[in-house]
Amino acid sequence: MKVDMKVDYYPGDTGEFIKVDEEKCTGCGDCAKFCTRNVWVKDGEIYRPKNLKDCAECGACWNICDFDAVIFGEPKGGTGVRFEFG
Amino acid sequence: MRTKFPTIRRNEKRKTQPSQNITNNKKDDLSMGNSEYDIIVVGAGCAGPAAAKKAAELGLKVLLLEKSQKPGEKNVSGTCLNMAALVDPDLQYLMKGPIEREITEMHTYMITPERTTMMRETPSEGLILLSVRRDEYDAWHTEEAKKAGAEVKLSTTVMDIIEENGTITGVVTDSGEKYFGKVIIDAAGVNSIIGRKAGLIPKRKGDKMILYTILNVWLGEEVVNERFGNSIYYFLGPNTQHKTWPWIFPKKDVVTIGTGGYMDDDLFKGDIKSVNDYMQNLIDLPIIKEKLEGGKVEAWGLHLEFDEEVEKRTKDRLILTGEAGGFVIPFLGEGMPEALFTGIYAAEAAAKAIEANDFSAEFLEEHFMSRINENVFMQSFRYIADLNKKSIMSMPDQEIAAMMQNVVIGGGFISNAIHTSWMKGAEEDDMGLVQDAKDFYDLIQPYRQVGSESVEIYKKMRAEK
Numbered sequence: 001m002k003v004d005m006k007v008d009y010y011p012g013d014t015g016e017f018i019k020v021d022e023e024k025c026t027g028c029g030d031c032a033k034f035c036t037r038n039v040w041v042k043d044g045e046i047y048r049p050k051n052l053k054d055c056a057e058c059g060a061c062w063n064i065c066d067f068d069a070v071i072f073g074e075p076k077g078g079t080g081v082r083f084e085f086g
Numbered sequence: 087m088r089t090k091f092p093t094i095r096r097n098e099k100r101k102t103q104p105s106q107n108i109t110n111n112k113k114d115d116l117s118m119g120n121s122e123y124d125i126i127v128v129g130a131g132c133a134g135p136a137a138a139k140k141a142a143e144l145g146l147k148v149l150l151l152e153k154s155q156k157p158g159e160k161n162v163s164g165t166c167l168n169m170a171a172l173v174d175p176d177l178q179y180l181m182k183g184p185i186e187r188e189i190t191e192m193h194t195y196m197i198t199p200e201r202t203t204m205m206r207e208t209p210s211e212g213l214i215l216l217s218v219r220r221d222e223y224d225a226w227h228t229e230e231a232k233k234a235g236a237e238v239k240l241s242t243t244v245m246d247i248i249e250e251n252g253t254i255t256g257v258v259t260d261s262g263e264k265y266f267g268k269v270i271i272d273a274a275g276v277n278s279i280i281g282r283k284a285g286l287i288p289k290r291k292g293d294k295m296i297l298y299t300i301l302n303v304w305l306g307e308e309v310v311n312e313r314f315g316n317s318i319y320y321f322l323g324p325n326t327q328h329k330t331w332p333w334i335f336p337k338k339d340v341v342t343i344g345t346g347g348y349m350d351d352d353l354f355k356g357d358i359k360s361v362n363d364y365m366q367n368l369i370d371l372p373i374i375k376e377k378l379e380g381g382k383v384e385a386w387g388l389h390l391e392f393d394e395e396v397e398k399r400t401k402d403r404l405i406l407t408g409e410a411g412g413f414v415i416p417f418l419g420e421g422m423p424e425a426l427f428t429g430i431y432a433a434e435a436a437a438k439a440i441e442a443n444d445f446s447a448e449f450l451e452e453h454f455m456s457r458i459n460e461n462v463f464m465q466s467f468r469y470i471a472d473l474n475k476k477s478i479m480s481m482p483d484q485e486i487a488a489m490m491q492n493v494v495i496g497g498g499f500i501s502n503a504i505h506t507s508w509m510k511g512a513e514e515d516d517m518g519l520v521q522d523a524k525d526f527y528d529l530i531q532p533y534r535q536v537g538s539e540s541v542e543i544y545k546k547m548r549a550e551k
């Protein structure tokens with residue numbers, strides 16, 4: 001059996017609930033390292049949450065960032081990740 | 087024994103604080119506008135519905151806000167409810183919820199290249215845990231809060247708090263709606279935006295935060311019965327976790343597998359690039375592989391768990407409950423009973439504040455924490471887990487495996503905690519530590535006696551359902 005990241009999403013626009021603070025990002029890559037869903041992608045000198053549609057909303061990137069460069073908000077009501085079985 | 091509504095019924099002298107000039111409005115008070123409430127509860131996981139239900143029962147006008155379309159669909163958990171907590175009169179009604187499986191046993195596997203050691207524990211004649219699925223259970227619990235009179239809004243995300251003169255007076259939702267409350271109960275979980283905006287929840291990592299992943303594997307009820315029965319399973323094997331304890335908890339026709347690790351520098355190293363790699367190694371262990379044969383991955387999940395105390399749980403007009411307030415038992419990772427208890431206690435403290443017209447952080451803290459401090463379940467489990475976590479965090483992985491052989495969950499954890507204090511006291515000639523251990527031993531006696539009578543309560547509640 002292979003680990004399959006089978007996860008659902010509600011339809012609808014979540015809004016840009018995770019952003020990078022370009023001024024603060026040092027490009028250390030901890031956000032990408034601790035992201036299980038490959039949301040964070042290197043773009044020049046810094047990282048950006050380019051694959052936000054794949055986000056599982058765990059908040060590891062915000063917690064791990066030593067430079068306060070992750071702006072971590074909330075998806076709009078009734079949108080975003082949905083876990084079957086809870 | 088406690089009376090049913092100890093807080094609001096008591097005739098206490100009202101403390102009046104001239105600076106707090108919000109009147110004591112009640113549900114039927116017409117002076118309260120459409121967007122004004124006594125209490126606003128954010129989050130319908132474990133703590134939220136418990137708080138909203140209790141507040142409604144105390145006669146307060148309550149609003150419960152939840153961002154998912156159906157409560158529980160944004161939550162990830164192992165989902166075993168501890169019966170030692172549910173027998174508390176405050177929590178007994180929770181036995182009436184949708185239950186997947188009644189757990190009566192635990193198995194612990196220690197797997198090394200040389201051998202596999204298995205321990206089977208049948209701790210008492212009572213039920214030990216109730217296995218639930220959160221997308222059903224939280225939804226049911228939210229309905230119970232609604233039945234009690236709470237207003238519920240789903241698909242509603244709280245984006246911000248409203249502050250007036252440095253005091254939190256309400257919340258703003260994703261659609262820009264504003265709701266005002268005399269007390270805000272934060273039940274929005276580990277990364278709560280309310281607690282963060284209020285400055286009470288900082289960023290956390292290292293030995294304070296665990297990154298967990300789960301896998302729900304469908305096997306069908308018959309196969310689950312046959313291979314897992316009514317037991318939960320803990321495993322300790324090579325490269326399958328980072329200072330946590332992987333598990334399999336059976337539901338009705340699905341089993342939930344969980345693993346992960348503390349978010350320190352060693353979480354990812356060597357071949358381990360993600361928590362999914364720990365999971366893959368875990369389900370590849372021959373003993374597990376065999377049990378999952380023919381199964382199908384039904385759903386995956388990812389969640390953080392903070393397992394230290396949050397420094398401050400209250401601010402003027404705000405109380406943090408459940409995971410938002412750091413009410414999770416360290417190392418054991420149990421947080422549902424703690425969330426349920428603290429939700430109820432927060433509602434009671436808020437009711438007291440309204441009664442006394444005192445919404446200060448100190449007043450809320452005093453009435454919230456006094457109930458927590460007298461809760462034997464919460465105190466003893468924190469004590470046990472704190473001690474166990476300390477000894478485990480300071481050990482290399484190989485030593486943890488060795489220690490686990492002496493520390494079986496339940497009875498083993500308790501004796502390890504007592505033993506650790508006692509021995510340290512004896513070694514260092516510190517009678518205080520020995521006395522601590524002895525006091526603790528006395529304290530947990532009621533918990534140890536939870537046995538057949540819990541089954542009686544359970545049967546009664548199921549019959550009333």
Ligand SMILES: Cc1cc2nc3c(=O)[nH]c(=O)nc-3n(C[C@H](O)[C@H](O)[C@H](O)COP(=O)(O)OP(=O)(O)OC[C@H]3O[C@@H](n4cnc5c(N)ncnc54)[C@H](O)[C@@H]3O)c2cc1C
Pocket residue numbers: 074128129130131132133134151152153154157158160161162163164165166167168242243244245273274275276278279280298299300344389390391407408409410413414419420421422423425
């Ligand atoms: C993998 C794993 C396994 C676990 N296993 C167990 C176990 O077997 N037994 C046990 O007792 N504990 C277990 N726990 C711990 C337990 O799940 C948590 O402690 C418990 O769920 C905390 O309850 P809560 O109500 O505080 O928060 P949550 O259950 O996280 O609920 C928070 C709710 O708030 C909502 N919300 C969040 N932000 C907003 C917002 N801004 N606006 C509106 N709504 C919002 C969320 O959608 C959610 O419904 C486990 C945890 C994990 C991660």
